[in-house]
Amino acid sequence: GAVVSQHPSRVICKSGTSVKIECRSLDFQATTMFWYRQFPKQSLMLMATSNEGSKATYEQGVEKDKFLINHASLTLSTLTVTSAHPEDSSFYICSAAGWGRAKNIQYFGAGTRLSVL
Amino acid sequence: SQELEQSPQSLIVQEGKNLTINCTSSKTLYGLYWYKQKYGEGLIFLMMLQKGGEEKSHEKITAKLDEKKQQSSLHITASQPSHAGIYLCGADISRTSYDKVIFGPGTSLSVIP
Numbered sequence: 001g002a003v004v005s006q007h008p009s010r011v012i013c014k015s016g017t018s019v020k021i022e023c024r025s026l027d028f029q030a031t032t033m034f035w036y037r038q039f040p041k042q043s044l045m046l047m048a049t050s051n052e053g054s055k056a057t058y059e060q061g062v063e064k065d066k067f068l069i070n071h072a073s074l075t076l077s078t079l080t081v082t083s084a085h086p087e088d089s090s091f092y093i094c095s096a097a098g099w100g101r102a103k104n105i106q107y108f109g110a111g112t113r114l115s116v117l
Numbered sequence: 118s119q120e121l122e123q124s125p126q127s128l129i130v131q132e133g134k135n136l137t138i139n140c141t142s143s144k145t146l147y148g149l150y151w152y153k154q155k156y157g158e159g160l161i162f163l164m165m166l167q168k169g170g171e172e173k174s175h176e177k178i179t180a181k182l183d184e185k186k187q188q189s190s191l192h193i194t195a196s197q198p199s200h201a202g203i204y205l206c207g208a209d210i211s212r213t214s215y216d217k218v219i220f221g222p223g224t225s226l227s228v229i230p
Binding site (some may be wrong): 043046049093095113 | 160225
């Protein structure tokens with residue numbers, strides 16, 4: 001399967017600081033990347049969909065000013081959690097889909113566990 | 118209620134036993150995906166099913182799609198401890214060009230040696 005790298009795998013930060021998470025597709029061009037949030041023992045909650053070169057589409061209830069998404073190239077998307085608070089602590093996972101791979105299959109990163117103190 | 122449901126919610130089986138996980142959609146399915154997740158890790162793509170009646174196998178895992186019933190099943194034969202994890206189904210429920218995938222709540226599988 002395709003390789004999607006997500007970094008960092010774990011981050012601990014103080015309340016009020018911003019955290020950037022990177023998602024890279026290593027062996028294919030990702031026209032679309034997705035950002036999910038997952039609470040313990042629950043399924044994935046889609047936060048936003050980003051297409052290369054255009055603004056991200058956020059799901060209802062997700063604050064776009066709080067969760068900044070940039071998809072500047074076909075291999076890189078970033079999620080920045082701005083002014084993080086303890087309630088933002090969660091497991092964030094990205095996925096990528098694109099041409100050159102079977103249509104619509106999302107390949108996932110390993111996730112980032114964010115802990116805000 | 119959720120658009121995509123999975124059953125059972127959790128499963129504990131003895132090594133060597135067969136098992137089946139089901140995924141049911143409340144909407145028409147235009148594509149069905151199965152993923153496996155280890156706790157605290159990303160999802161590993163297992164299989165994609167697109168056509169009614171389609172069946173795919175990979176090693177000891179077989180998935181089927183019943184388009185009419187809007188259901189998919191994942192069957193593991195002769196389970197091994199390495200099969201343990203959370204199995205999630207994901208579905209395309211939009212007929213338009215590529216759209217988001219919704220995920221089921223997952224089925225947690227434990228295999229006892």
